[in-house]
Amino acid sequence: MADSAPLWAVFVLPVLLLSVALVTAGFDAVLAAGARGGRARSLGEAAVRAAVPVREVLRQFVQQPRRTRASDVPLARIGAALLPVAAMLAAVVLPLGFRSVSDLPEGIVWFNAMEALAWAAVWLAGWGPNSTLSLIGGYRFLAQGLAYELPHMLAITTAALGAESLRVGEVVGAQAGLWFAVWMPAAFGIYLLSAMAMAFWGPFDQPAGRDVAGGVAAELSGADRVLFLGGRWLLLVVAAAFSVPLFLGGGYGPWLPGWVWTILKTAAVLAFLVWVRHRVPTVRMERYVELAWVVLTPLAIVQALVVAVVVLNR
Numbered sequence: 001m002a003d004s005a006p007l008w009a010v011f012v013l014p015v016l017l018l019s020v021a022l023v024t025a026g027f028d029a030v031l032a033a034g035a036r037g038g039r040a041r042s043l044g045e046a047a048v049r050a051a052v053p054v055r056e057v058l059r060q061f062v063q064q065p066r067r068t069r070a071s072d073v074p075l076a077r078i079g080a081a082l083l084p085v086a087a088m089l090a091a092v093v094l095p096l097g098f099r100s101v102s103d104l105p106e107g108i109v110w111f112n113a114m115e116a117l118a119w120a121a122v123w124l125a126g127w128g129p130n131s132t133l134s135l136i137g138g139y140r141f142l143a144q145g146l147a148y149e150l151p152h153m154l155a156i157t158t159a160a161l162g163a164e165s166l167r168v169g170e171v172v173g174a175q176a177g178l179w180f181a182v183w184m185p186a187a188f189g190i191y192l193l194s195a196m197a198m199a200f201w202g203p204f205d206q207p208a209g210r211d212v213a214g215g216v217a218a219e220l221s222g223a224d225r226v227l228f229l230g231g232r233w234l235l236l237v238v239a240a241a242f243s244v245p246l247f248l249g250g251g252y253g254p255w256l257p258g259w260v261w262t263i264l265k266t267a268a269v270l271a272f273l274v275w276v277r278h279r280v281p282t283v284r285m286e287r288y289v290e291l292a293w294v295v296l297t298p299l300a301i302v303q304a305l306v307v308a309v310v311v312l313n314r
Helices: 009-037 043-050 052-062 073-093 107-127 132-163 168-173 185-198 222-247 258-279 285-312
Strands: none
Touching: 009 043, 009 052, 009 073, 009 222, 009 258, 052 222, 073 107, 073 222, 107 132, 107 168, 107 222, 132 168, 132 185, 132 222, 132 285, 168 222, 185 222, 185 258, 185 285, 222 258
């Protein structure tokens, strides 16, 4: 069981998540610039490339807001603001080392419930502007969500089954001798795929695709756009970080303190997800839906059955 963090951790958590999201966005910007113009010739040039997300945030704040005709402004703003809130709430059960803000008895269920809140946020952001392009993005996210959610739930339930608990701290404790990723490789792989789909990231970015001019974010501008896209980065960070206590042993590791291992493992997962974005093309929606229902869901069920047999024969 993870220990509860002190009260001040409630205020530190958002700052930590925002910092990690900003560093990840900077790393992504460096890779994107490298793909367009080659590798940076100096550390200064790399720093300039990494600062692109910060400059874009500042530009959005001084940009004049734009509105579509007959848009539901409060609805769109609620959607834009709700996405980072959902990511932050999901993160309260994440242990840093062996301490979390709140090690709820149903922590895994809480995390999944906050994902459902993120669904509502993306849909509201797509519906509110009264725009065809943003509405298409919202519908795409719903279709993608229906496809990824079942194998995703089976993957995280498999980790809970291996630990015989829904408490995240106990899932970490059950990996003191062997990481779940070693004997639940299918569940781990499915979780990483669904984490990208949850943040509509990399090969699963069709809800915000270029073919629909940014999809759900097409009509957002100014602070609303910063909140929404920032929430998307936070969702990616939280989803990646949650793979660490679920499958990668949490804070367990030699020599270094637990919180250091948690950060290093999270950084490795995030680096992998960012790399995938620049190496794997966007998957067509119908192909991903077919993959999810025909391959990933049966594979997740088989993995859960294998883990169940192991647990019953302990």
